[in-house]
Amino acid sequence: MRQNRSELPYPAIGRFAWLMGLYGENFERIARIIDLKHAPVGRHVSRVGDGLDVHIELLARHAHTVELRLSYAMTDPVTGAPDPSAVLRAYLDSRQAEATNCYVGRHWQDVLGLRPSPKVMMGHRLRMNSFLSKWLGYLESLGHARSTLAHQAEDDVEANQSMTDA
Numbered sequence: 001m002r003q004n005r006s007e008l009p010y011p012a013i014g015r016f017a018w019l020m021g022l023y024g025e026n027f028e029r030i031a032r033i034i035d036l037k038h039a040p041v042g043r044h045v046s047r048v049g050d051g052l053d054v055h056i057e058l059l060a061r062h063a064h065t066v067e068l069r070l071s072y073a074m075t076d077p078v079t080g081a082p083d084p085s086a087v088l089r090a091y092l093d094s095r096q097a098e099a100t101n102c103y104v105g106r107h108w109q110d111v112l113g114l115r116p117s118p119k120v121m122m123g124h125r126l127r128m129n130s131f132l133s134k135w136l137g138y139l140e141s142l143g144h145a146r147s148t149l150a151h152q153a154e155d156d157v158e159a160n161q162s163m164t165d166a
Helices: 015-031 106-114 118-142 153-166
Strands: 042-046 054-061 065-072 087-091 097-103 149-151
Touching: 015 087, 015 097, 015 118, 015 149, 087 118
Parallel strands: none
Antiparallel strands: 042 054, 042 149, 054 065, 065 087, 087 097
16 A cells, blocks of 8 residues: 655655756766866776776766766677667766766667656656666776776777777
8 A cells, every 4th residue: 555655754755856866876976987077078998907898988078067978898789889888968067967878879769759758758767877876886896986097099999999890
């Protein structure tokens, strides 16, 4: 039987508040891996010696936001896109980071349809950002941090791409 929220012995947290909490947690976790305010636009790689390097591509920097892609050096055999990957938008002023997309080439309209209900949209955002939170926590537990991150020069990027294309 469902209990009335006003009868709970503790304050109930709504889905929106939960999502905002995830955004804050995701910002703190990604900021421990890459300096969001000062890292240059381009590709960065974190290596901890486990053979599974984390690739962070800083896509764009705006006045109060940073857009980036988090992935491994693995590609989807069908699309050739990084998989798994997550596209993030970090809000520097409010210290929040959200996963805007967890699969390259698919937008929320492709997943949810053109007119999803607010409940469906909120559920989708919660799932994506819960996934991101768990992934970032896992990366932290492996030792990925600012100290393991290196900016990748364009020459290195081309060499790595040619090696994976072979």
